[in-house]
Amino acid sequence: MSAPALIDAPAADGPRRWHRFSVLERIGRSTFYLLALLAIVWSFRTIEIIPEFLVDAPTQTADLFARMWPIDWKWYPKVVHPALVETLHIATLGTILAIAMAVPTALLVARNITGSIVLNNIGRFILVATRSVHAMVWALFFVAVFGPGALAGMLAIAVHSVGFTGKFLAEAIEEARPGPIEALRAAGAPPLSILIKGYWPQVKPAFLSIAVFRWDINVRESAVLGLVGGGGIGMALDSAMSNLYWDQVGLVLLVIFGVVVVTETLTTWVRSRII
């Protein structure tokens, strides 16, 4: 049989050869790899890393953990527990407030609710802007405005979450089937009734799922806001660390670990029941 035209045969009677990529593809890939390598080398050479520190890092880190043991449980009831409760309240209230702000924004973004492209894009800009700035940075803002404490932390959580919740809510609203809505409209229902009786039943599972998922994320986030003055367990961590009470630091870390594992298990379970 003769060699098919697809394969480059060096000579009519020579063995057929085969390469994985065409010349152009190979050049493209090699260029990409070279650029990636250059970026890595450049980062390594210019970044201010003291080699001795890098070599020392494992020992130092191990030493840090060694100092946390044994953990100081006595400290839990007096300081850690109230801080933990405060963190949970910050996360929950923040999520509620975020949803209260995200619902109108999502309605603004959803094209099947708001017809105007200008309004859609204004809504979308709000979502992107709130999401791009980290909760920690929002907390810095709100601490500067309202002073340190739970209020700043709660607002930081709320504002940062608007982007996330609003984005997914808007998607859920846009995915709603038009059938029931058209039926309601044909029956002459006012706009608010269409929202409540037409969209809400369809969006409800997604809405609850998004809320629960965001709450889970917010519990993690709110645990660190205290480091910049946003209240909650992060403040306990901050004070323990500035006092160099490592056994207390260990306790706080363990509590955070436990809470995160519990909320994740809880939310996974709740979400599996909703969907």
Added chain:
Amino acid sequence: MDASAPIKSSAAEDGARTLHIRHLFKEYRAGQPVLRDVSLTIEGRGLTAIIGPSGTGKSTLVRCINRLVDPTSGEIIFRGQNLAGLRGRELRHARRRIGMVFQEYNLVERLTVIENVLCGRLGYLPVWRAWLRRFPPADIARAFDLLDAVGLSAHATQRADQLSGGQRQRVGIARALMQEPDLLLADEPTSSLDPKTSVEIMELIARRAGERDIPVIVNIHNVDLAKRYADRIIGMARGTVVFDGPPQALEHSHLIDIYGGEGWLE
């Protein structure tokens, strides 16, 4: 069949290729054997078809031979080795000599046809060659020859997921032959194909194996196809062998014994 024939490890090629299965048991769950005491000797030539109802252990039997399934007990003697007892490198070396064709082709969808065929040589090559796709020129030439043989050379650089079912199975056959096997296993090679393609695939397996004089064990649903291409038919039911003989000897009474009932034969 004489299941207790002595093994001639230094016999002629045919003798070495003879497959002895002795007292093979397989339980996926304790107390529920899928294979109950299967003993067979399959000569080193010709096409042996295994027929039987679904869930009777045909597939398990074939997969025990190349150890994709680990038997619970029993012996599988091939080329002077007990395959049932092999591990690691020894097992890999034994598998190199046994080609396999699968019901759902089991190709790597995102690789090209030629790469899929070259996969048949992986047992012989160091990893870096596979990683960089630097296959020896001799292997590449052979892969093209095999694609000629299965009629797919025009598709060599296409991705496997662009092929039809029949074409994919041809690639699967080429991959198995690429191993230069001493035994070819085929697990329901036609069950996912239309009737016409099924015949073509069976024809291809029988012809290409015949040319190379490789023994073939095909496990197949279609009794007509089995009768048409097999030199020997083994009927299985309830995890044991209930018929063993040439296709001409297979009669209605045997089929009733194998599949149960008889309304379907009308």
Added chain:
Amino acid sequence: MSEFAPAPTPTRTTRRDAFPPNWPFRIGLLLLALYVVYASSILDLTWPRFLLGLEHGQRFLGRMFPPNVAPDKLKLLYDGMLESLQIAILASVAGTLISLPLGFASARNLSPAPLAWAARLIIVICRTFHPVIVAILFVKAVGFGALAGVLALTVASVGFISKLIGESIEEMSMKPVEALRATGASFLSVVVMAVMPQVLPRFIGFIAYELDSNLRNSALVGIVGGGGIGATLFTAFQRFDYDFVLTIVLTVIVLVMIGEIISGAMRKLFQ
């Protein structure tokens, strides 16, 4: 109790019966409102305090505008962003190098159960702690600066990427793996020829995302001493240079958006 009746009697049909009041929902809303009031009192969130804050906020916003673009500030911004970029690149490289073997080890369809569970435990630990907490620990261990940032983001990347890698390996088809095992291929050859072709396109996506999120998070770890633009931002806050803060935040937003575009293009290049 009429709302729980299977069907209202035809004579009493009113318009409201078409949509009976949803009592569980109303009670839920009431409980939510009660919780909000209760939690607000616990957190000492009071109206006067909020109003006072708004007053502050006005002055605050006044001091933010216009953004500060003085040359010396831009130099600081440039240096900080460059360091953030380097931190993100190094953390992504280290994170990927660790995540690949760890992700493979955590996939239950390829690795033996004890190894898979050990790998999963490591991943859960890496994932549970917020990058900021990890950064603080590393700052205490290796001192202020970029190294702590790189290490913290590496841990965060490992927790995130190895989980995704493990999941995508578990989701792949085992059929080609079985076929290649049957040819006598070694484990590594099976990985190269049957596993990688199936999962590599998704891995590229993960790495692009990793770079993206590391760039974003490098602003975060800097706040607690991990170097990069976060350090510049935190200093600006402490010095009340709110106009420079705005410059930094806007730059970060723009860069994150550019990063999203680049990572999208990278995904297309590798399909």
